[in-house]
Amino acid sequence: MRIENGTVVSHVPMGPHYRVLTLNLPDVTLTAIPGQFVHLRITQLHDAVLRRPFSIYKVDGQNLSILYKSVGRGTTAMQALGTGDLVSIVGPLGNGFPTNLAAGLTPVLIGGGYGVAPLYFLARTMSQRGVLFVGGAKAVDILLADEFKAIGWDVHIATDDGSLGVKGLVTAPLNTWLKSAVGRFTPEFYACGPNGMLKAIGDLAIKNNWKAWLSLDRHMGCGVGACLACVQKVRLNGQESLARVCKDGPIFESHEVIWDD
Amino acid sequence: MRIENGTVVSHVPMGPHYRVLTLNLPDVTLTAIPGQFVHLRITQLHDAVLRRPFSIYKVDGQNLSILYKSVGRGTTAMQALGTGDLVSIVGPLGNGFPTNLAAGLTPVLIGGGYGVAPLYFLARTMSQRGVLFVGGAKAVDILLADEFKAIGWDVHIATDDGSLGVKGLVTAPLNTWLKSAVGRFTPEFYACGPNGMLKAIGDLAIKNNWKAWLSLDRHMGCGVGACLACVQKVRLNGQESLARVCKDGPIFESHEVIWDD
Amino acid sequence: MGLFLSHMKLFGMTNMQPTLEINLAGIRMKNPVMVASGTFGYGPEYADLVDLNQLGAIVVKGISMESWGGNKTPRMVEVPGGLINAIGLQNPGTKGFTEKYMPFLRKYDVAVIVNIWGKTLEEYAAVAEWFDTVEGVHALEINISCPNVKAGGSSFGVHLDSTARVVAAVRAKTKLPLIPKLAPNVSDIGAFAKVCEDNGADALSLINSFPAMAIDIETRKPILANVSGGLSGPAIHPIAVKLVYEAAKAVKIPLIAIGGITSAKEAIEFMIAGASAVAVGTANFTEPLTALQVIDGLSDYLARHKMSKVQELVRSIKL
Amino acid sequence: MGLFLSHMKLFGMTNMQPTLEINLAGIRMKNPVMVASGTFGYGPEYADLVDLNQLGAIVVKGISMESWGGNKTPRMVEVPGGLINAIGLQNPGTKGFTEKYMPFLRKYDVAVIVNIWGKTLEEYAAVAEWFDTVEGVHALEINISCPNVKAGGSSFGVHLDSTARVVAAVRAKTKLPLIPKLAPNVSDIGAFAKVCEDNGADALSLINSFPAMAIDIETRKPILANVSGGLSGPAIHPIAVKLVYEAAKAVKIPLIAIGGITSAKEAIEFMIAGASAVAVGTANFTEPLTALQVIDGLSDYLARHKMSKVQELVRSIKL
Numbered sequence A, B: 001m002r003i004e005n006g007t008v009v010s011h012v013p014m015g016p017h018y019r020v021l022t023l024n025l026p027d028v029t030l031t032a033i034p035g036q037f038v039h040l041r042i043t044q045l046h047d048a049v050l051r052r053p054f055s056i057y058k059v060d061g062q063n064l065s066i067l068y069k070s071v072g073r074g075t076t077a078m079q080a081l082g083t084g085d086l087v088s089i090v091g092p093l094g095n096g097f098p099t100n101l102a103a104g105l106t107p108v109l110i111g112g113g114y115g116v117a118p119l120y121f122l123a124r125t126m127s128q129r130g131v132l133f134v135g136g137a138k139a140v141d142i143l144l145a146d147e148f149k150a151i152g153w154d155v156h157i158a159t160d161d162g163s164l165g166v167k168g169l170v171t172a173p174l175n176t177w178l179k180s181a182v183g184r185f186t187p188e189f190y191a192c193g194p195n196g197m198l199k200a201i202g203d204l205a206i207k208n209n210w211k212a213w214l215s216l217d218r219h220m221g222c223g224v225g226a227c228l229a230c231v232q233k234v235r236l237n238g239q240e241s242l243a244r245v246c247k248d249g250p251i252f253e254s255h256e257v258i259w260d261d
Numbered sequence C, D: 001m002g003l004f005l006s007h008m009k010l011f012g013m014t015n016m017q018p019t020l021e022i023n024l025a026g027i028r029m030k031n032p033v034m035v036a037s038g039t040f041g042y043g044p045e046y047a048d049l050v051d052l053n054q055l056g057a058i059v060v061k062g063i064s065m066e067s068w069g070g071n072k073t074p075r076m077v078e079v080p081g082g083l084i085n086a087i088g089l090q091n092p093g094t095k096g097f098t099e100k101y102m103p104f105l106r107k108y109d110v111a112v113i114v115n116i117w118g119k120t121l122e123e124y125a126a127v128a129e130w131f132d133t134v135e136g137v138h139a140l141e142i143n144i145s146c147p148n149v150k151a152g153g154s155s156f157g158v159h160l161d162s163t164a165r166v167v168a169a170v171r172a173k174t175k176l177p178l179i180p181k182l183a184p185n186v187s188d189i190g191a192f193a194k195v196c197e198d199n200g201a202d203a204l205s206l207i208n209s210f211p212a213m214a215i216d217i218e219t220r221k222p223i224l225a226n227v228s229g230g231l232s233g234p235a236i237h238p239i240a241v242k243l244v245y246e247a248a249k250a251v252k253i254p255l256i257a258i259g260g261i262t263s264a265k266e267a268i269e270f271m272i273a274g275a276s277a278v279a280v281g282t283a284n285f286t287e288p289l290t291a292l293q294v295i296d297g298l299s300d301y302l303a304r305h306k307m308s309k310v311q312e313l314v315r316s317i318k319l
């Protein structure tokens, strides 16, 4: 973990609702792995005391990219960032996804909205190719489908309004695929998206004795494990405890997570 | 008094330390007179609750200009204002200078730093020409000297470091001129600048039974007479009272001002 | 059927005009949005910018029996998210105010609430007695919580017994609706609310500004001539919400919430927490149209949430 | 002569290295800048970013006798100029903390102050007794002012008698320097400071966060699972300065000032008002290097103001 001022290398829209911010971060990029995130300070907001967490979407040499959606005052203020601006970053943070998969297992990635960002970093890192299921409200919320295809992944799409791919939740095409895949593949899930989706994927994995690596999204204070704002109830070897999503997570295996709050 | 969103028409530096901000303000410009000021809201400072007061430097048709120096967080943030930006203005505020001078009197204007801004508006409005004494720390703090000359005013300059005009306070060249002027002219002073200067000019006027119109500078809250943050002890027809610099001022005649706090 | 539904929808969206009118402890207001004492002068100051007839009520700057000069300057300093003021309750006194400003205020169709204070119990009572018979005064707000005067002010408002005595003394002198204004710097706001209710208060205002201070580190002198003053503005809002929530649990009388309102959002938050009305203070300086914007925003919110009366919002917090 | 003078000048400007070292109630610190309880974990969390050896002291997150789970989430919400937290004092308990974190902390040359709390008087005493014999613990900060736990916490800190009892009970169990941490939501901080001093406190920390609350106006639910929490950050700084100033008038023991420090400016303001040391809290989240920046800024300020010792700044307010 480092603290570093990153220079904005580029800041480009991805469709109407998302943007990709690329920063030059020689130190932070050194150790970054898929599933980790960075904590970004928005100095334009004089009255903001908290940084904002964003999954690492890409690492190219010394450049690190995040893929974000403007949902509130911070992410809206971020839109003003221009090439050459300095942005204070703390990272890489969190545990990250396990990337070396046991033989015979097929990586199955499930992403919702910006949730595909860390999954893309994962896919680019994995030796093996697999299947991506991506869901969103509308066609415009389906991100990176082509990028995944370009690196040889099998991509399945679902949208709530059916404007792209299957109409409905991402679990619909997933279940269809699983039926067809029975016997031929044993999936290992990697999911990032809304809690409802994560829970559904987790239950599916538990029911079938598969593994599902879930990236949790919690409001954060420090991002480094100090403030205990981001805790999640988990079960680790039989023992219930409170894990810090920022430090012990954000990635948890489905059997560990206790969803009760 | 109006509240109006003014579009930035231009925003240009005047020397190294000052800038001229020109706003299109159809309503505010209608009634503005010399010596009045506007209250400007700096929306870039999310955590600022007070507007900032600035003397009116120029009114050209629907355009109003202020001449300002960056001295703190607000005036520094103002530098970011660009053409087309909207700025919320309350104004015109305050009483303003009396502009029609009794026959036989010579208008003598004394300004320090940005204090020449309202005096220039005054000079442009007066039917009569007169003398300007302008002082500042260095040559770069002597503003508008040429503009005053261009409209036929006799300009005298003093700087603390002697880098332009007489070395010393603006009262030095003033006193020299007064000696030479004795009998020939009866001056009426109009002054805007630091309290020390205002007090000196006021005392001079009182001693000689002249009039001196002083523009006071007080920290302000509301700018409209509601909060009583800006009060100045004054004597009006024998009666001591607390005048509101924003509403009853900022212009007071030297005999009215009680300098004790 | 689909058509019928869409008509219903249309109807709901367009024709529903939520009513903002309230009757607060006998004070009729067009809406629950007032301007707070000391931040709006006596009425005329903002009249060029704000149509006073659109406000729920105007609470005028604190008035004492005799005129009072207040503190030396500097009296105000801006801090991040707020300002500290130490005006010191400068005012023209009961007679001066009544003669100079009441004729103006009577011309408007808006509730006028006079904020009163005294250095002694007797002074509080005397001011109340004076205003009891002044035409056009709709209610009295009792300032027992001003952080900026040595005698009186806050020293009354932070002790239960003196709070009780002031409220009772004022109650004895007037039939006007009485609104004690509570100090924020107490550990049990509920107890103070209750003692006011028990002694005849018809409503409560909360809160006043917080005792606070700023020092110029270069000169090492306090920035305010009065050394310390009262903090107001957005900075204090989350504390005020908590105090309003606690007071609402302690009393039945209506509450007027004050503290860091800059938009309808904070006003709505206050009402959900338990306030029947709100007052805009410091924001009048930042943006004189704030109170009017709050009124519009409140109306939009009620329509959007299908509430026909603003009263439905009061104390509607879901735990 | 001119030459001599300019040498003097040169000397004054370049060679004068002000000393920041302090001995606070027997706790030796390299400088008066600490990190506040609950905002810096137990030490390891920020160790990658901040050289712990450069800090004046580390105050660890509040510890109770037995481990404690704290509140449900959401536990934190950002508000303008600050945040509201309701962590609820989650901690591994005396044994868990001592085994898991003290070996790490002992490796550093920095004062370690343990923030302790209990739900009963007995628990406070028991925790104090435990730490009395733990190697590497330099002092105890007694949290009698946490707004986020139903039992204990703040309920002790807002009453003089219970404050006295807690301090006395803890005092009886340990020779370690004792630092009660005062609640901000009291009307007479001086009285609380005095009662702590009279009952054996060696220093005081002030202040803790303010009881505060935020409501989601769309759902009308409190944003925090605990309904309310504690406000911290720049928003509370001017109130904290006033409380420190008042406490300094009431007691002789040294004060540790806390509240909204984001740079050397606020730290210097606190020391001028009466603090012997300061602690950085929320700003650790915004900018983990804040404490180090405060140390540098403080040193520069002292040099610029020709002070050779940081102690010259303490209580140096000019009235």
Ligand SMILES: Cc1cc2nc3c(=O)[nH]c(=O)nc-3n(C[C@H](O)[C@H](O)[C@H](O)COP(=O)(O)OP(=O)(O)OC[C@H]3O[C@@H](n4cnc5c(N)ncnc54)[C@H](O)[C@@H]3O)c2cc1C
Binding pocket: A037, A050, A051, A052, A053, A054, A055, A056, A066, A067, A068, A069, A070, A071, A072, A073, A074, A075, A076, A114, A117, A118, A216, A217, A218, A219, A220, A250, D078
């Ligand atoms: C581990 C992790 C990875 C993330 N990765 C991405 C990403 O790759 N792309 C992306 O667009 N967003 C991502 N998010 C969500 C992102 O952090 C929020 O959208 C952002 O913090 C919103 O800030 P705001 O000021 O615009 O919203 P506001 O609502 O104004 O923020 C107010 C407060 O709530 C917090 N907050 C609001 N929404 C969220 C949220 N969904 N998760 C956590 N905190 C929130 C903010 O951090 C801030 O403290 C991630 C969140 C986490 C925890």
Ligand SMILES: Cc1cc2nc3c(=O)[nH]c(=O)nc-3n(C[C@H](O)[C@H](O)[C@H](O)COP(=O)(O)OP(=O)(O)OC[C@H]3O[C@@H](n4cnc5c(N)ncnc54)[C@H](O)[C@@H]3O)c2cc1C
Binding pocket: B037, B050, B051, B052, B053, B054, B055, B056, B066, B067, B068, B069, B070, B071, B072, B073, B074, B075, B076, B114, B117, B118, B216, B217, B218, B219, B220, B250, C078
């Ligand atoms: C009637 C009047 C006319 C003025 N005309 C001009 C002008 O034409 N050009 C110009 O450059 N300046 C003018 N000033 C001064 C100008 O208002 C301040 O420089 C400005 O408010 C500083 O704001 P800041 O945020 O940069 O400074 P900060 O120090 O960060 O401001 C903090 C607070 O102090 C107040 N403040 C600081 N300095 C002054 C000051 N000198 N006078 C009043 N309030 C102050 C600010 O308004 C703000 O409320 C005038 C002031 C008054 C009262």
Ligand SMILES: Cc1cc2nc3c(=O)[nH]c(=O)nc-3n(C[C@H](O)[C@H](O)[C@H](O)COP(=O)(O)O)c2cc1C
Binding pocket: B221, B227, C036, C037, C038, C039, C061, C062, C085, C087, C089, C115, C143, C146, C181, C207, C208, C209, C231, C232, C233, C234, C236, C258, C259, C260, C261, C279, C280, C281, C282, C283
């Ligand atoms: C400049 C100023 C003057 C004030 N004068 C008074 C007063 O005379 N009487 C009173 O009860 N409150 C007074 N107040 C307190 C306000 O009415 C209000 O309670 C406080 O400012 C909090 O609200 P806000 O955060 O919206 O400003 C004053 C506040 C300010 C800023």
Ligand SMILES: Cc1cc2nc3c(=O)[nH]c(=O)nc-3n(C[C@H](O)[C@H](O)[C@H](O)COP(=O)(O)O)c2cc1C
Binding pocket: A221, A227, D036, D037, D038, D039, D061, D062, D085, D087, D089, D115, D143, D146, D181, D207, D208, D209, D231, D232, D233, D234, D236, D258, D259, D260, D261, D279, D280, D281, D282, D283
């Ligand atoms: C997330 C968080 C957790 C805290 N936990 C504790 C605690 O365990 N014990 C304690 O005495 N104070 C605790 N505090 C209070 C801080 O130590 C400090 O007193 C307060 O935040 C004010 O300082 P600041 O404005 O610099 O944050 C906590 C504050 C925060 C923000």
Ligand code: FES
Binding pocket: A219, A220, A221, A222, A223, A224, A225, A226, A227, A228, A229, A230, A231, A244, A245, A246, A247
């Ligand atoms: S965000 Fe502070 S512990 Fe996770």
Ligand code: FES
Binding pocket: B219, B220, B221, B222, B223, B224, B225, B226, B227, B228, B229, B230, B231, B244, B245, B246, B247
């Ligand atoms: S600034 Fe408010 S009365 Fe003058």
